[in-house]
Amino acid sequence: MSKHYNDEFKASMIEKMLSPNETPVSVLSKETGVSEATLYKWRLDYQTQGHTVPQKRINTRHWSSANKLAAVIESAAYNEAELGEYCRCKGLYKEQIKEWKLAALSGYERTEQLDKIKQKSRQSDLKKINALKQDLARKEKALAETAALLVLSKKWEAIWGENAVN
Numbered sequence: 001m002s003k004h005y006n007d008e009f010k011a012s013m014i015e016k017m018l019s020p021n022e023t024p025v026s027v028l029s030k031e032t033g034v035s036e037a038t039l040y041k042w043r044l045d046y047q048t049q050g051h052t053v054p055q056k057r058i059n060t061r062h063w064s065s066a067n068k069l070a071a072v073i074e075s076a077a078y079n080e081a082e083l084g085e086y087c088r089c090k091g092l093y094k095e096q097i098k099e100w101k102l103a104a105l106s107g108y109e110r111t112e113q114l115d116k117i118k119q120k121s122r123q124s125d126l127k128k129i130n131a132l133k134q135d136l137a138r139k140e141k142a143l144a145e146t147a148a149l150l151v152l153s154k155k156w157e158a159i160w161g162e163n164a165v166n
Helices: 007-018 025-032 036-048 065-075 080-090 094-160
Strands: none
Touching: 007 025, 007 036, 025 036, 065 080, 065 094, 080 094
């Protein structure tokens, strides 16, 4: 028999799981009688709605890049006071948010730099290809000329003999 919990209760449980002094899921389960699986599912649902849910709250170095980017996006429009409140709720420092933002932006810059490098490489490759095509055409003409001269010399010998040149 499944129990139905109201949204306020779910929100309070998620808040307890995600607060800076988070309550472990096992403790919440014992206190409230809600199964651990249900609590984990609520946290997962909260995350799929676009909220940041770090896997390990104690050390933010273990946050996934997706969670870091989500934190940067969530806090982008905040002023200093709102950013401070957001950081306190998430157990972060303002410097971490700024660092993550710079990392995200530098990733885009690296992508642009890579695109420029690829474009230069393509242009260089096209120049090499064109030079090789011209060289090949020149060599084909030289080979055709050499073959024609060889054929003519054989015909000359057939008609006039080997010593006719002298």
